[in-house]
Amino acid sequence: MVNVAGAAFDGLVSIVHVVTTFLDAQTDLHGRNSLLLSYIYYHCIVKKYPLSDQEAAKEFYLHSRSASEVAAINHAMTSFERAGSVRGTSDTASSAAGAQLNSKRLPHEEIASQWTLCSGGPREFTLRHGWFCFELIIQCMTQYLTTSQRLHYPRAARFSERFIDDLNTLVRSFIDDIVNSPAREITAFNTSLAFFFHDCLSLLDRTLVFQWIFAYCKRINAKAVTLMEPTPLMSLKLDFLRILSAHEHLFPLNLPFAQSSAWMRSQPASPSPSVSSNNSQGSINSNSPLQNSVEISGAFKQQHFLIGLTLSELFAIFEVPNGALHVKAINVIRNLLSWHDSDPRYALKEARHRLAHLYLPLIGIIMEHLPQLYEFVADAQRKGSHLPAAIQQSVAMAIAGTPTSTADIGRRDNGDAGGQSRRPTLNAEATRHLLACFMWIVKSADEHTLRGWWEALQGQRLAQLLEIFQLTTHCFEYNGPKTLHTRGHTGVQREELKSMLGDAILGSILNRNDLGKRRAGGTLSSQNSVTLGGEGLRYRKDQLWRQAPMTDFESVEAKNEAILEGVLSAEITLTILDSVELIVQVISGQGILQDQLGAAFKVILHALSCSQSVQVYENLFACQRSMVSKFPELLFEAETEYCADLCLRLLSHCSSGIAAVRSQACASLYMLMRQNFEIGNSFSRVKMQVTISLSSLVGTINDLNEDFLRRSLKTILTYADQDAVLKTTSFPEQVRDLIFNLHMILSDTVKMKAYQEDPEMLMDLMYRIAKGYKNSPDLRLTWLANMSQKLGERGLYAEKAQCLVHSAALVSEYLHLLEDKKYLPLGCVSFENLSSNILEESAVSDDLMSPNEEGICTGKIFTEAGLQSLLSQAADAFEAASMFEGVNEIYKIVIPIVETYYDFKQLALIHNRLHEAFFED
Numbered sequence: 001m002v003n004v005a006g007a008a009f010d011g012l013v014s015i016v017h018v019v020t021t022f023l024d025a026q027t028d029l030h031g032r033n034s035l036l037l038s039y040i041y042y043h044c045i046v047k048k049y050p051l052s053d054q055e056a057a058k059e060f061y062l063h064s065r066s067a068s069e070v071a072a073i074n075h076a077m078t079s080f081e082r083a084g085s086v087r088g089t090s091d092t093a094s095s096a097a098g099a100q101l102n103s104k105r106l107p108h109e110e111i112a113s114q115w116t117l118c119s120g121g122p123r124e125f126t127l128r129h130g131w132f133c134f135e136l137i138i139q140c141m142t143q144y145l146t147t148s149q150r151l152h153y154p155r156a157a158r159f160s161e162r163f164i165d166d167l168n169t170l171v172r173s174f175i176d177d178i179v180n181s182p183a184r185e186i187t188a189f190n191t192s193l194a195f196f197f198h199d200c201l202s203l204l205d206r207t208l209v210f211q212w213i214f215a216y217c218k219r220i221n222a223k224a225v226t227l228m229e230p231t232p233l234m235s236l237k238l239d240f241l242r243i244l245s246a247h248e249h250l251f252p253l254n255l256p257f258a259q260s261s262a263w264m265r266s267q268p269a270s271p272s273p274s275v276s277s278n279n280s281q282g283s284i285n286s287n288s289p290l291q292n293s294v295e296i297s298g299a300f301k302q303q304h305f306l307i308g309l310t311l312s313e314l315f316a317i318f319e320v321p322n323g324a325l326h327v328k329a330i331n332v333i334r335n336l337l338s339w340h341d342s343d344p345r346y347a348l349k350e351a352r353h354r355l356a357h358l359y360l361p362l363i364g365i366i367m368e369h370l371p372q373l374y375e376f377v378a379d380a381q382r383k384g385s386h387l388p389a390a391i392q393q394s395v396a397m398a399i400a401g402t403p404t405s406t407a408d409i410g411r412r413d414n415g416d417a418g419g420q421s422r423r424p425t426l427n428a429e430a431t432r433h434l435l436a437c438f439m440w441i442v443k444s445a446d447e448h449t450l451r452g453w454w455e456a457l458q459g460q461r462l463a464q465l466l467e468i469f470q471l472t473t474h475c476f477e478y479n480g481p482k483t484l485h486t487r488g489h490t491g492v493q494r495e496e497l498k499s500m501l502g503d504a505i506l507g508s509i510l511n512r513n514d515l516g517k518r519r520a521g522g523t524l525s526s527q528n529s530v531t532l533g534g535e536g537l538r539y540r541k542d543q544l545w546r547q548a549p550m551t552d553f554e555s556v557e558a559k560n561e562a563i564l565e566g567v568l569s570a571e572i573t574l575t576i577l578d579s580v581e582l583i584v585q586v587i588s589g590q591g592i593l594q595d596q597l598g599a600a601f602k603v604i605l606h607a608l609s610c611s612q613s614v615q616v617y618e619n620l621f622a623c624q625r626s627m628v629s630k631f632p633e634l635l636f637e638a639e640t641e642y643c644a645d646l647c648l649r650l651l652s653h654c655s656s657g658i659a660a661v662r663s664q665a666c667a668s669l670y671m672l673m674r675q676n677f678e679i680g681n682s683f684s685r686v687k688m689q690v691t692i693s694l695s696s697l698v699g700t701i702n703d704l705n706e707d708f709l710r711r712s713l714k715t716i717l718t719y720a721d722q723d724a725v726l727k728t729t730s731f732p733e734q735v736r737d738l739i740f741n742l743h744m745i746l747s748d749t750v751k752m753k754a755y756q757e758d759p760e761m762l763m764d765l766m767y768r769i770a771k772g773y774k775n776s777p778d779l780r781l782t783w784l785a786n787m788s789q790k791l792g793e794r795g796l797y798a799e800k801a802q803c804l805v806h807s808a809a810l811v812s813e814y815l816h817l818l819e820d821k822k823y824l825p826l827g828c829v830s831f832e833n834l835s836s837n838i839l840e841e842s843a844v845s846d847d848l849m850s851p852n853e854e855g856i857c858t859g860k861i862f863t864e865a866g867l868q869s870l871l872s873q874a875a876d877a878f879e880a881a882s883m884f885e886g887v888n889e890i891y892k893i894v895i896p897i898v899e900t901y902y903d904f905k906q907l908a909l910i911h912n913r914l915h916e917a918f919f920e921d
Helices: 005-022 034-043 053-062 067-082 088-101 107-117 121-128 130-147 161-180 183-203 206-225 231-245 261-266 289-294 298-303 305-318 323-342 349-358 361-368 376-383 393-400 406-422 428-444 447-454 459-475 494-509 511-521 552-589 591-609 614-630 642-654 659-680 684-700 706-721 731-754 759-772 777-793 797-818 827-831 864-880 884-900 904-920
Strands: 522-524 530-532
Touching: 005 034, 005 107, 005 121, 034 130, 107 130, 107 161, 121 130, 121 183, 130 183, 161 183, 161 206, 183 206, 183 231, 206 231, 206 305, 231 305, 231 323, 289 361, 298 305, 305 323, 305 361, 323 428, 349 428, 361 428, 361 459, 376 459, 428 459, 428 552, 447 552, 459 552, 459 591, 552 591, 552 614, 591 614, 591 642, 614 642, 614 659, 642 659, 642 684, 642 706, 659 684, 659 706, 659 731, 684 731, 684 777, 706 731, 731 759, 759 777, 777 797, 797 827, 797 864, 797 884, 864 884, 884 904
Parallel strands: none
Antiparallel strands: 522 530
């Protein structure tokens, strides 16, 4: 008997190849021909399948039996069918009966068998058009299970062992083909194999399919390690996992077992999410149940197989310096969470808790790769900030080479370890998507689970978590609908329009010189516009500046998008506030984490500096007042900048145009004064910081609303007069004095606005204001910083350098009064070679600058690090002004300080810079 099955299979493959080649216009993105797909789905119907196994077994047992035996067997078989399950003995008997009645192979078995024997040209065709064979096998398998009524069978007993063996052989060969073939040629087949596995999860034994998936990932990983450029292979694996993760029953496939709240809180946790967490600092027993739930451990991947593979792949991809691959991996996770969020099956709170529990290791992955996230805060500072740079702790400490906080230490340590600096930084969009996934998990997770995990985190890891919250706040800051839709007639951005206008103006200036050339190369249009080479216009004001109105559809879309952005921003900020409150509770319960209170408060301060809705501001101010009430020492006893930052932000909101925001800011500012007074019968610290902050706002913000600010000050004064508890104390009188001084500072605002268009007069006014604060070093330093910023904006670097030199001399006077150190400058005298009037900064008596008075010279700028910061900025300004002799004089003061701390790396940089300056000079 001639076996024509092989020839028939080769012919089928050839037909598929011909149809796909000549009807390529009907091919989709995955290389599937629509005509062949229609055939499989609607016309490929096997008309004659064998009897169901129950019927076959009945015929097998009923042959040559008596009537009573037949009736008994029929009753037993009917009862068995109603139970909805088929046991092994019955399956064996029925399979034997089916084998006797039908010795021919079924269609899906024949296709799999012939595919294993296929070779040469037909096998190459199957790799190019493997989707057809996979879809055909799945279609035949589905029809077989439906016709033979085997859908209620145990999955392991649905198909014959011979068919399973053929599939195992095929899968092994396919994995070899994918690993050993160029990625471009095998991409379509890799996708088809992933879809085949995806469908098999609904039909076959899932343990078998999981074994195939594990074998695939193991071979890919082993091959990627040996390659110089593993990116294409990792991209194939990512596509493979993306398709598998799209299974409609992904959630139950990952065994999302629920854990009791008591169990979560009683178990210790590991702060490290990495695969090699056993070697990381802070790791504990690897058998800890909670640890296995929050990091990508072997136990986690065994229980949550598909999600464990996907998260492991994300972690591995972050180790590869390929930005495009990072974005692709992040999109896989984002799409998964978006799908979960919109799935009505998981709308219940308990289901959300279990879903979030599956993705908890993602939080650890983000913490592990924090240095790779896009710096939204730094980007905003580059574009311009309303806060005075010279008095900020972060600027002063960073330039001086000193870490500003534990969070910064953790981030820098992670950045240096493991070659993080060699990895590319994620772009803004990818970081936004990753942080959105992070916030979805935090919002959906059970509070007891998060508390149990965060209680076990070490200080550095907790600081990293708080830094992620701060970064997320700035990432999702809402800036209004105007920033979402900036469109003109040509669809270009404002910066491009300015560039085009500049080119047009330049072109009109050179018009006479190149008119002949342009006439030779183009023609003059009817609208007197010159066309170069028949392409584009040099200038057309109707296209460049006239903004076409939006259509009704575009207007509705823009409005809806603005509303969604605002809602998203508010929801994320409120979620962050809840999380910070939980972290504060964790910190309060553990004394060793008290240092992280400042990092938690920085998140709130940063949220106050961002644009928020009125509802969010109300919650922010309430949270801020709660923290100040619970931890007053954070602002009034420690040598920190938190009090200064808070006063600056509260005063800024006191000038808001929204009455509700002003009311909340006034209440917070008054409570701050009141608490400071209750501690020591004086609020000198807050009084000085409020005065400095208002001076900074007046000097740096051009659109400060003076009227609203005066209303807010009047409200604060009303609070003090009506406070029955402190009415008999000196508090109301001190508040009146402060309000009077603030009104005097605001009067300078009117004068400055009058000279806004006259920079020279404006600088002269600011100089006279700064000179008037000679008895108040903090305020004088603030106005010198304002002058330095204004001069830098105008490019007057020599004058800016002089302002910084005077600021440094003022700080050195304070340091000299505090403690006479040989390596520090001897006050203003050490700066005489840089400025002829530098002695104006000298303190003629201790009464003018008392180091022991509360609220006086309390900023971080009045430290050695702050002095180095000012000197470094002054050197930069002198170099920008080409005054290299000034650079030399500056470093004469800096070098003894650096030598004292044996900072040889910094010394090398200084001498190298002096070398370059001397050559320039």
